[in-house]
Amino acid sequence: MNRLTRVFNTLFGWLADLGRSALFLGRIIASLPALLAKPRLVIEQIYSVGVLSLLIVVVAGIFVGMVLALSGYRALADFGAENALGTSVALVVVRELGPVVTGLLFAGRAGSALAAEIGLMKATDQLSGMEMMAVDPVRRIVAPRFLAGVIAMPLLTCIFCVMAIGAGGGYFVGVDMLGVDAGAYWNGIQSSVEFNRDILNVFIKSGVFGAIITWVAVFQGYHAPPTSEGVSRATTNTVVIASLAILAANLMLTAVMFSG
Amino acid sequence: MTDSTATTSTTDNLVEVRDLHFRLGSRVIYQGVDIDIARGRITAIMGPSGTGKTTLLRLISGQWRADSGSVHFDGQSVTGMSQKTLFEQRKRMGMLFQSGALLTDLSVFDNVAFPIREHTKLPERLIRDIVLMKLEAVGLRGARDLAPAQLSGGMARRVALARAIALDPEMIMYDEPFAGQDPISMGVLLRLIRRLNDVLGLTSIVVSHDVKETLGIADYVYVISDGHVIDHGDPEHIRHSDSAWVQQFITASPDGPVPFHYADTPYAEDLLGGDRT
Ligand SMILES: Nc1ncnc2c1ncn2[C@@H]1O[C@H](COP(=O)(O)OP(=O)(O)OP(=O)(O)O)[C@@H](O)[C@H]1O
Ligand SMILES: [Mg+2]
Numbered sequence: 453m454n455r456l457t458r459v460f461n462t463l464f465g466w467l468a469d470l471g472r473s474a475l476f477l478g479r480i481i482a483s484l485p486a487l488l489a490k491p492r493l494v495i496e497q498i499y500s501v502g503v504l505s506l507l508i509v510v511v512a513g514i515f516v517g518m519v520l521a522l523s524g525y526r527a528l529a530d531f532g533a534e535n536a537l538g539t540s541v542a543l544v545v546v547r548e549l550g551p552v553v554t555g556l557l558f559a560g561r562a563g564s565a566l567a568a569e570i571g572l573m574k575a576t577d578q579l580s581g582m583e584m585m586a587v588d589p590v591r592r593i594v595a596p597r598f599l600a601g602v603i604a605m606p607l608l609t610c611i612f613c614v615m616a617i618g619a620g621g622g623y624f625v626g627v628d629m630l631g632v633d634a635g636a637y638w639n640g641i642q643s644s645v646e647f648n649r650d651i652l653n654v655f656i657k658s659g660v661f662g663a664i665i666t667w668v669a670v671f672q673g674y675h676a677p678p679t680s681e682g683v684s685r686a687t688t689n690t691v692v693i694a695s696l697a698i699l700a701a702n703l704m705l706t707a708v709m710f711s712g
Numbered sequence: 713m714t715d716s717t718a719t720t721s722t723t724d725n726l727v728e729v730r731d732l733h734f735r736l737g738s739r740v741i742y743q744g745v746d747i748d749i750a751r752g753r754i755t756a757i758m759g760p761s762g763t764g765k766t767t768l769l770r771l772i773s774g775q776w777r778a779d780s781g782s783v784h785f786d787g788q789s790v791t792g793m794s795q796k797t798l799f800e801q802r803k804r805m806g807m808l809f810q811s812g813a814l815l816t817d818l819s820v821f822d823n824v825a826f827p828i829r830e831h832t833k834l835p836e837r838l839i840r841d842i843v844l845m846k847l848e849a850v851g852l853r854g855a856r857d858l859a860p861a862q863l864s865g866g867m868a869r870r871v872a873l874a875r876a877i878a879l880d881p882e883m884i885m886y887d888e889p890f891a892g893q894d895p896i897s898m899g900v901l902l903r904l905i906r907r908l909n910d911v912l913g914l915t916s917i918v919v920s921h922d923v924k925e926t927l928g929i930a931d932y933v934y935v936i937s938d939g940h941v942i943d944h945g946d947p948e949h950i951r952h953s954d955s956a957w958v959q960q961f962i963t964a965s966p967d968g969p970v971p972f973h974y975a976d977t978p979y980a981e982d983l984l985g986g987d988r989t
Contacts, residue, residue, distance in 0.1 A: 577813035581815075584805070
């Protein structure tokens with residue numbers, strides 16, 4: 453009986469959090485139009501999350517591309533189909549790994565930093581101070597960071613994909629090291645990756661992931677208990693929840709996008 | 713200080729708190745207090761640490777809502793205000809937070825400029841002049857390029873004061889302005905609070921437990937404890953209060969009705985080991 457109540461309480465707590473975060477998202481979205489008047493706020497944030505994540509995205513892209521080319525080559529060579537290496541690397545990167553891996557890195561780097569930043573601002577009365585100056589912190593602090601995440605994620609994902617497929621990653625291993633024909637490598641990519649089906653979907657997916665990650669991060673930070681323990685919990689929660697949410701969303705989006 | 717005749721007419725009060733009840737979680741902070749903040753004067757709120765002085769300022773400025781009772785600012789109920797009107801009213805209030813609450817990613821200059829940039833469309837040249845004027849008033853014009861992390865606690869508080877007066881509010885709430893100030897900046901601060909109040913015709917609320925400074929500067933004093941107003945009146949009245957509680961508080965004596973110790977069995981009994989077998 454006792455255990456049952458506890459399970460219900462936990463479940464109820466989750467539902468309440470879900471409801472509150474949905475309301476919070478509503479507040480954020482409602483204050484987005486006001487940002488048109490102050491684009492500088494958003495650009496500053498895109499720059500700052502970009503700087504945070506750019507290097508790890510580049511490095512991760514190169515490693516992932518290399519490993520895909522290595523394992524792909526081995527499998528394809530058995531059938532004498534090395535020339536399809538470009539196709540194989542490009543499709544895996546563009547359809548699945550690009551948005552997901554970039555999202556996970558973004559959650560770990562920019563998402564956690566964002567939750568900590570906002571949580572600390574709350575713990576040090578900066579948010580209350582802003583409210584006392586008749587400035588809405590959701591409009592001034594949260595909304596620009598949310599929008600910046602939605603814009604930065606697709607850009608970072610593109611960089612990841614280019615790194616994985618291009619000269620640093622897949623191309624380097626496949627063409628320079630394993631001797632796949634360069635023309636065939638590019639040709640395979642060109643003929644298999646379609647703009648509507650693949651490139652557009654990458655943008656949609658990574659934009660959605662960016663929204664999910666920053667939504668989780670700003671909610672966790674904004675509602676963290678104003679103590680050092682509360683802030684550190686918020687950062688951990690952000691990484692865990694955002695990562696799982698991305699993987700779940702990826703499953704759903706892939707099912708919808710590539711079902712037809 | 714002019715000798716303004718104390719009247720009870722409602723129009724003379726910028727803030728009126730009536731029968732305020734408030735609890736945080738399970739802790740009862742206020743159980744029925746009435747407080748008037750008279751226009752153009754310095755009203756002090758005194759009381760021991762943790763009684764809810766900061767909470768009172770949050771209730772007056774509408775950051776938190778009272779459970780019951782009313783809070784009126786300039787005749788309008790703060791309790792029932794929409795966010796939009798609340799924000800309009802807040803442009804007329806400045807608040808000096810206990811912690812300073814400076815924005816850590818902006819310099820001292822930009823912190824003071826922040827409310828001006830948010831609420832006006834003044835040209836940068838003019839903003840610069842205003843900011844330097846406000847910083848000069850708190851004696852920190854030379855610190856304009858420092859980051860908040862490079863300031864001491866007392867300096868941060870003074871920058872926060874410069875920011876609080878940036879938009880020339882009608883009322884300023886000071887939360888523990890004297891804590892962490894050396895004797896010189898304390899003197900400057902006392903004179904500044906007085907001058908802002910008298911020259912600009914501001915209304916001031918000073919929250920503090922520094923008895924000497926507060927009684928020296930205030931026109932009217934409320935002493936609160938345990939969710940009630942214990943006594944109120946001008947500083948002379950408080951100094952000669954016949955409440956034993958107030959006497960103990962202002963003379964800082966350890967013996968009196970205010971318990972310094974957490975409730976427990978009598979000391980002697982405990983030492984003699986009442987329940988030792
Ligand atoms: N956010 C909060 N949640 C729950 N309880 C709180 C919160 N803030 C303050 N309290 C509690 O409310 C009581 C009053 O707090 P408040 O900060 O108003 O005291 P204070 O009179 O300003 O004290 P001090 O002189 O030390 O600043 C305290 O006992 C504190 O534990
Ligand atoms: Mg306080």
